[in-house]
Amino acid sequence: MAHSSRTRRRFLQLAGSGTVLSLAGCLGGGGSQETETTTTEEMTEEEHEEELPEGVSEEEFERGPVPEEYRTALSQANEERDPDRLLAKPDVQFQEADAAFEAGLAVEGTNCGNCAEYIPDKNGDGFGACAKVEGYVDPEDWCVLWESIEEAEAEAEQTAEGDGEDHEEELPEGVSEEEFERGPVPEAYRTALSQANEERDPDRLFTKEEVQFQEADDAVAAGFADEGSDCGNCAEYIPDKNGDGFGACAKVEGYIDPEDWCVVWESIEDAEAEQES
């Protein structure tokens, strides 16, 4: 598969994601000669011609829908794909695995092809799909949701066994564990605007599990989150409206502590810049 054409996809995704825009510099250096002799627009048009699966538009490639056989398929760790609950590639820093490794984001050797969420190629076009992310997925790509198949299987076993007591002391009054995690949130939040003016749609939210929701401190310690990033300074956060110390999120279900974090985290400035562009 032509390296130059994969570069194109990454460029598009990065253009929508301020967090990893710096990678674009690396791409220029490692890219083809064409990058120096043609405009970006010309280059990108050409590169895609040769790479998209036959009859698939750029938009379809990035956002789906994927072919029918993938739409509700099981991933290689047996997670069922739900086409109504997928993350956009820019939201998960989707990019080539090599680039993610060079940028210090990915562990060497990790890529979609060995990720728990990957749904391998079913029609011989070289692309698969993902149980969590929209569009066509190259096994040599990567995103921040990457998880080993072994870990996913161990987690599935743990969930089956159940956990569930450590919330007792901190749930808002009258709110059950289930409501805290899955909602519904109080009426004041249900269709509220986030702090970057994104409207919450209660029918299109991710579960906390899907976005690796956790305490921000833990996410920093594990190398997932940048120091200082948490729900409280995320574009999607809807701050506390009733004095219970919890807010909500325009993308994720349930009550949200401003000191938590998830992989969708985005700075308010980046989100506002995206809205303007």
Ligand code: SF4
């Ligand atoms: S790395 Fe990301 S995009 Fe790739 S298969 Fe895993 S979850 Fe999906």
Ligand code: SF4
């Ligand atoms: S970090 Fe995740 S859960 Fe927290 S506000 Fe942002 S998108 Fe929502």
